[in-house]
Amino acid sequence: MNHEEPETPRLTVIGTGYLGATHAICMAVLGFEVLGVDVDQHKIDRLASGEVPFFEPGLPELLGKALDSGRLRFTTSFEEAGAFGDVHFVCVGTPQQAGSDAADLSYVDAAVRSLAPHLRRRALVVGKSTVPVGTAARLTGLVQDLAPAGKDVELAWNPEFLREGFAVDDTLRPDRMVFGVTSDWADERLRAAFKPVLDLGTPVVRTDLATAELVKVAANSFLATKISYINAMAEVCEAVGADVKDLADSLALDDRIGGKFLKPGLGFGGGCLPKDIRAFAHRAEEIGVGQAVSFLRQVDAINRRRRARTVDLVRELLGGDFAGKRIAAWGAAFKPNSDDIRDAPALDVAHTMHELGGDVRVYDPAALGNARGAFPELRYGESPFDVARDADVVVLLTEWSDFREVDPRALAQVVRQRRIVDGRHALDAAQWRAAGWEYRALGRS
Numbered sequence: 381m382n383h384e385e386p387e388t389p390r391l392t393v394i395g396t397g398y399l400g401a402t403h404a405i406c407m408a409v410l411g412f413e414v415l416g417v418d419v420d421q422h423k424i425d426r427l428a429s430g431e432v433p434f435f436e437p438g439l440p441e442l443l444g445k446a447l448d449s450g451r452l453r454f455t456t457s458f459e460e461a462g463a464f465g466d467v468h469f470v471c472v473g474t475p476q477q478a479g480s481d482a483a484d485l486s487y488v489d490a491a492v493r494s495l496a497p498h499l500r501r502r503a504l505v506v507g508k509s510t511v512p513v514g515t516a517a518r519l520t521g522l523v524q525d526l527a528p529a530g531k532d533v534e535l536a537w538n539p540e541f542l543r544e545g546f547a548v549d550d551t552l553r554p555d556r557m558v559f560g561v562t563s564d565w566a567d568e569r570l571r572a573a574f575k576p577v578l579d580l581g582t583p584v585v586r587t588d589l590a591t592a593e594l595v596k597v598a599a600n601s602f603l604a605t606k607i608s609y610i611n612a613m614a615e616v617c618e619a620v621g622a623d624v625k626d627l628a629d630s631l632a633l634d635d636r637i638g639g640k641f642l643k644p645g646l647g648f649g650g651g652c653l654p655k656d657i658r659a660f661a662h663r664a665e666e667i668g669v670g671q672a673v674s675f676l677r678q679v680d681a682i683n684r685r686r687r688a689r690t691v692d693l694v695r696e697l698l699g700g701d702f703a704g705k706r707i708a709a710w711g712a713a714f715k716p717n718s719d720d721i722r723d724a725p726a727l728d729v730a731h732t733m734h735e736l737g738g739d740v741r742v743y744d745p746a747a748l749g750n751a752r753g754a755f756p757e758l759r760y761g762e763s764p765f766d767v768a769r770d771a772d773v774v775v776l777l778t779e780w781s782d783f784r785e786v787d788p789r790a791l792a793q794v795v796r797q798r799r800i801v802d803g804r805h806a807l808d809a810a811q812w813r814a815a816g817w818e819y820r821a822l823g824r825s
């Protein structure tokens with residue numbers, strides 16, 4: 381092992397959002413020297429001062445620990461990153477393109493173009509962002525053309541499977557790791573970069589670049605399909621007066637099916653599942669295998685219908701009209717334990733009810749700041765009770781435990797009408813009905 385290739389590689393993490401900040405902090409906690417890099421100076425300043433710019437349980441404590449250890453620093457300088465790192469993780473965003481289902485790769489390309497000219501010695505660039513298949517092969521050419529070290533710089537793909545809300549645990553103790561590599565050297569470097577995680581016995585799949593890219597979109601597509609499957613069953617239940625919760629519980633008892641990602645309700649949102657299935661379908665069409673994954677268009681359509689059907693159910697409960705009605709919207713984040721409002725079903729529904737003339741008041745335990753920024757036209761409150769004052773209907777849209785813990789008898793004292801729509805099948809229907817509430821949920825008789 382020569383001087384330029386230390387046994388324990390120094391790491392850079394390019395893009396310090398939900399994924400990158402978590403990765404950088406956890407790798408420093410695991411004992412690596414880490415440099416976090418972002419183009420957003422404000423974000424870098426916040427992280428460097430010990431502030432995690434988003435809600436993620438356990439992460440602020442680990443950031444403090446990592447900064448105190450002296451192993452974690454942050455910068456906006458790619459020159460510094462190139463000089464510092466042996467392994468560079470690319471964690472920038474790949475959102476949906478405006479006006480298209482395709483992934484916007486401009487941030488990935490920009491990050492690689494900024495880093496590569498500073499790669500003067502042997503180094504491994506590792507993509508972690510979720511990308512359309514074929515991206516890694518294209519970036520390999522780009523990075524080797526632009527890097528002074530030329531072909532001494534290799535590219536690998538290491539897709540990330542963490543969930544927001546469980547990001548720390550998923551990073552420190554992942555179910556599996558996928559290493560898309562083109563050489564033994566790249567495989568060895570990745571194994572060195574993840575040594576403490578692999579020492580726990582984490583299974584590794586070594587494969588090629590294209591397979592590694594595909595594993596990620598295949599996993600998210602499977603999860604999205606499972607959710608839309610149960611929501612499709614909910615639609616059938618609605619038509620015949622059957623109960624999708626009992627149906628889901630019964631399916632879940634079959635080990636081959638399992639109960640995870642089989643929760644019916646308002647459907648999936650967030651910065652990943654919706655854009656990833658669309659980008660995958662789009663990419664498959666581009667390469668001539670659109671037919672193979674055309675079901676993903678249905679998965680998307682079923683999911684979008686959940687939002688419209690939830691609005692319809694509230695309208696029905698209100699007697700056919702939103703105008704002049706006061707509506708308590710419980711939840712804004714795309715799921716509990718997150719402040720992420722990207723493609724959040726909750727805010728989509730709240731906003732639609734507002735546009736239809738409802739006087740909508742939103743409360744969320746963590747996402748109010750983000751929601752206010754994105755939807756200033758909505759009204760917000762400070763607690764589940766605050767927004768429910770004089771409400772004609774309460775609509776649960778994100779299943780935070782705060783909402784489950786509300787006593788329906790106490791809430792009955794502040795509302796105008798005891799009506800609740802449980803958009804996430806999160807509440808105990810019998811308990812609410814016993815307290816005199818009209819309880820409704822999609823797919824439940």
Ligand SMILES: NC(=O)C1=CN([C@@H]2O[C@H](COP(=O)(O)OP(=O)(O)OC[C@H]3O[C@@H](n4cnc5c(N)ncnc54)[C@H](O)[C@@H]3O)[C@@H](O)[C@H]2O)C=CC1
Nearest residue numbers: 395396397398399418419420472473474487490491509510
């Ligand atoms: N959020 C999640 O739970 C997970 C996300 N992913 C994938 O990881 C990628 C990142 O997602 P998030 O962290 O959620 O996005 P994000 O939007 O929170 O973070 C992206 C970061 O990249 C920075 N950035 C943009 N252009 C840059 C450049 N040229 N150089 C350096 N930094 C730049 C942005 O300022 C931002 O801080 C996406 O491809 C996503 O699909 C994968 C697994 C989990």
Ligand SMILES: O=C(O)[C@H]1O[C@H](OP(=O)(O)OP(=O)(O)OC[C@H]2O[C@@H](n3ccc(=O)[nH]c3=O)[C@H](O)[C@@H]2O)[C@H](O)[C@@H](O)[C@@H]1O
Nearest residue numbers: 540541542543544607641642643647648649650652714715
């Ligand atoms: O690529 C990504 O970024 C990540 O996307 C998802 O993680 P995340 O978006 O954090 O959240 P999930 O827990 O998967 O939930 C996604 C959405 O599905 C909804 N959902 C989930 C499960 C379920 O049974 N029903 C259901 O409607 C949630 O409310 C939420 O809106 C995947 O679970 C991660 O493995 C992946 O790394």
